Amino acid sequence: MVDENVSFEDNLKELEEIVEKLEKGDVPLDNAIEEFKKAMDLVKACDDKLKDAQDTIAKIVNENGEIVDFDVE
Amino acid sequence: MVEDYITVSKVTDYIIELFRSDSNLKHVLIKGELSNVKLYPSGHLYFTLKDEESQIKGVMFGAKYKLKSKPKSGTKVLIKGKIEVYKNYGNYQLYADEILKDGIGDLHRKFEELKEKLNKEGLFEQDHKKKIPKFPKRIGVVTAANGAAIRDIITTIKRRWPLCEVMLFPSLVQGERAGENIVRQIKRSENFNLDTLIVGRGGGSIEDLWAFNEEIVARAIYMCNTPVISAVGHEIDFTIADFVADLRAPTPTAAAELAVPQFKEIRNDVDQFNSRANLAINKTLNENMARLDNIVSKKLFTSPGEIYAPKEMQLDLTVNRLVHSSKSLIMKNQNRLDLAKSSSVFKNPGSIIKAKKENYLLQFSKLELLNPLNTLKRGYTLAKSEGKVISSSKDLKSGDELEVEFNDGNVNTKVI
Structure with missing residues (x-):
């Protein structure tokens, strides 16, 4: 499984590296299948992150250190 | 005589012509202080320009587009324009093409001096500039809570990359206390685990933007551990903050665009990687399948007998040799046994005993001779x-x- 703590950026980068490795085609079959599984896990992790996308949360940090929602409208 | 009287408009036209014929009035450069400044919805600006002794009414058509911000009453200005008569009221007035704030030359000099000083110190070095994270989770903004800048930034981030949180550190961005306020908020923001910090405000005059040309602000941006994007004013305004920031954006909206990726592009990237990975693995599988077919079609699988037949022959030969050599060994031992069996020990033991006895008696008689x-x-x-x-x-x-x-x-x- 993909580590939850790894950033989206790192996941995307690793995914790109694996895809490039697989495309080169010089990976032994066993490894290739392992790498492919890992790639699919990464795709899923990225998908999940993107699906998570909700509305941007905007907050204002007041002088007294209080953090409250900041309404743009 | 009634015919000797001329109309108001005629005399006004005459005066208009008189003004127009004087080339001095076509291009005037006047300095003074603004008062009664009014910006009409039409976009025209009406004002009075005065000094200690005199005043003149003035207008700037399309000021809304020509000026970055509405000048305030009491501001000392330099105006370029012409003087003509306004026929409706019969008064002469100043038609302004350009209104500049007086004292700007002073600010420009200060700006250049500070820029030179900080540049020499190395505050603008590219080596010092931090990379802006590509996928930030939390972006801080130091700007006015009621300005257009924060609105532009939030709407832009919402549109492009809604996975990101925005934290506003409200600050004065104009006036004498703006500089120290900005510095304080930049320092505060460091405690909030931000990926990127945007520092800026919307466009304005050089005085409006002056806080971003202050040395303390420049140093606070330089010292900030969070990567800073400067977002001051509109495109033509460069500030010291822009030079010292890790990345300069021409507007707050542009800063937001530089701070976050485009959701659709990233979505597309992930999909691309997905299909590329599938294509690549299918290709690898097909290639391996072809190799397997190739191997399977070889002798071992089609006629395995051919592979072990020679081995079988060799085995036969070995067994043969083994049988032969053991037979001859047995034969050899059999002969030796037969020979032993045929010896006189077994055939006629009595004769051996007799011979031994005769020999004994002979030896005994020899001993007799030697007996003392x-x-x-x-x-x-x-x-x-x-x-x-x-x-x-x-x-x-x-x-x-x-x-x-x-x-x-x-x-x-x-x-x-």
Whole structure:
């Protein structure tokens, strides 16, 4: 499984590296299948992150250190 | 005579012509202080320009587009324009093409001096500039809470990358206290685990933006551990903050665009990687399948007999040799056994015993000849002293006791 703590950026980068490795085609079959599984896990992790996308949360940090929602409208 | 009187408009037209014929009034450069400044919805700006002794009414058409911000009453200005008569009221007025704030030259000089100083110190070095994270989770913004800048930034981030949180650190962005306020908020923002910090405000005049040209602000941005994007004013305004920031954006909206990726593009990237990975693995599988087919079609699988037939032959040969060599070994031993069986020991043991007996008697008669006791029978004696045979007279002296052994007994004597 993909580590939850790894950033989206790192996941995307690793995914790109694996895809490039697989495309080169010089990976032994066993490894290739392992790498492919890992790639699919990464795709899923990225998908999940993107699906998570909700509305941007905007907050204002007041002088007294209080953090409250900041309404743009 | 009534005919001698002319109309108001006629005299006004005359005066208009008089003004127009004077080339001095076509291009005037006037300085003074603004008062009664009014910006009309039409976009025209009406004002009075005055000094201690005089005043003149003025207008700037399309000021809304020509000026970055509405000038305030009391501002000292430099105006370029012309003077003409306004026919409706019959008054002359200043038609302004350009309104600049007086004292700007001073600010420009200050700006250049500070830029030079900080540049020499190395505050603008590219080496020092931090990379802006590509996928930030939390972006801080130091700007006014009620300005357009924060609105533009939030709406842009919402549109492009809604996975990101925005934290506003409200600050004054204009006026005497703006600089220290911005510095304080930049420092505060460091405690909030931000990926990127945007520092800026919307466009304005050089004085409006001045806080972003202050040394303390420049140093705070330089010292900030969070990567900073400067977002001050509109495109033509460069500030010291822009030079020192890790990345310069021409507007707050542009800063937001530089701070976050485009959701659709990233979505597309992930999909692309997905299909590329699938294509690549299918290709690898197909290639391996082809290799397998190739191998399967070879001899081992099509006619395995051909592979082990020679081995089988070799095995036969070996077994043959093994059988042969063991047979000959058995034969050899059989012969030796037969030979042993045919020897006289087994056939006629009596003859061997007889021969041994004859040999024994022969040896015995030889021993008989050597027996000293037989010599005694012929009349010889044996002299012994203390059990030892005496063979020389020299071994004896007078008085020694001597035992003489005869064939039929012993006699004890003494040497005289």
